[in-house]
Amino acid sequence: MSKLMEKDGQSIFESIKKINEYGAEYWSARDLAKVLDYKDFRNFETAIEKAKKSCETSDHNVSDHFVEATKMVQLGSNSEREVKDYHLSRYACYLLIQNADPSKSMVALGQTYFAVQTRKQELQEEFELMDEEKKRLAIRNELKEHNKKLVDAANSAGVKSNMEYAIFQNHGYQGLYGGLNAKDIHERKQLKKSQKILDHMGSTELAANLFRATQTEEKLKRDKVKGKHNANKTHFEVGKKVRDTIEELGGTMPEDLPVLEDIKKVEKKHKKLTRNT
Incomplete structure (x- = not known):
């Protein structure tokens, strides 16, 4: 031909x-x-x-x-x-x-054309998926680091015990997720108790939580917030501000975003791909 x-x-x-x-x-x-x-x-x-x-x-x-x-x-x-x-x-x-x-000449031509174009589309979708996975990995790792800083900032404000920190975290979630705490989010997203909320978020939801964490940390330090009650209030208010911004921009609320594959599995897959390249 x-x-x-x-x-x-x-x-x-x-x-x-x-x-x-x-x-x-x-x-x-x-x-x-x-x-x-x-x-x-x-x-x-x-x-x-x-x-x-x-x-x-x-x-x-x-x-x-x-x-x-x-x-x-x-x-x-x-x-x-x-x-x-x-x-x-x-x-x-x-x-x-x-x-x-197959006896029609244009059928043979069409077979070649659509085979090539369909494969191109599949590859494009695979690349887009890989891009999303890379974003998830990058933001999740960054969030891990900032959560450590948030723990330190909350501790300086007066949030001392693990139980108090869990309550502090829930206030941030409640602000960002329209009143839902960690347990509520688990139920809403049909996650098991053993599954971590952050490990099943897509890049968009992770980014919203990263912004919540970084801005709360900065505000606690900048405003020299003291007392666990005030720290909880600050975390809720920052989470609420992030939610309000998402709503103003016409975005999807975080509780309505899809649950994705465990980030640990994604990380293993990418490490294997890196070793094989």
């Missing part, structure tokens, strides 16, 4: 790509059938059904990739008629072309 034909084929498949109201790409099954030289859409639907089964076998949600829709088509009398259509994801197109008639 010539490079020119491959380039032209890519242009054809890109030219029929559409973007929905949410900014997501999709392909019309009707448009794709036409490009692949299917004269009768009913024959193409046979390939669609096979592709759906492949999607299901691959443990993907079929309705996420094959969305039933309608399309207006022009009739010979200049009138229009509504016909059945599907909005296809890139992955759906890949599966569909794998199940299409």
Whole structure:
């Protein structure tokens, strides 16, 4: 197959790509059938059904990739008629072309195009996941260090025992999490007692807690706060300020952010990758 034909084929498949109201790409099954030289859409639907089964076998949600829709088509009398259509994801197109008639020249071209493009998308998603994991590791480690400084600052303010520090920490959480203490957050996020809240946070939630910790530490020292009651109050107020800022910016409240894989497992995975590179 010539490079020119491959380039032209890519242009054809890109030219029929559409973007929905949410900014997501999709392909019309009707448009794709036409490009692949299917004269009768009913024959193409046979390939669609096979592709759906492949999607299901691959443990993907079929309705996420094959969305039933309608399309207006022009009739010979200049009138229009509504016909059945599907909005296809890139992955759906890949599966569909794998199940299409291989004797059609554009099917072979489409197989190459969507295989390459689907793999590119997978790699991009993998890189994005790696970036998120690296952010989590960096912020979690930074938070560990700042929590040590927060302990010292709270101790200087009058928070002495482990029980008093637990109460102090809860005040910070209650400010940031809309009144939820550590136990409440565990229950809200369905974590086990043995699981640490901070170890299952994403980078966004960790960053909010890092800001809470650093600003509380600074305020305790700057304002020379004395007495455990005043220290608790300061921690709550700083947590509340961080929450208010998130709300003003239209962000997701920390208690509503997803629970992620244990950071210890992520750390082990990255150490293994480092050793192998």
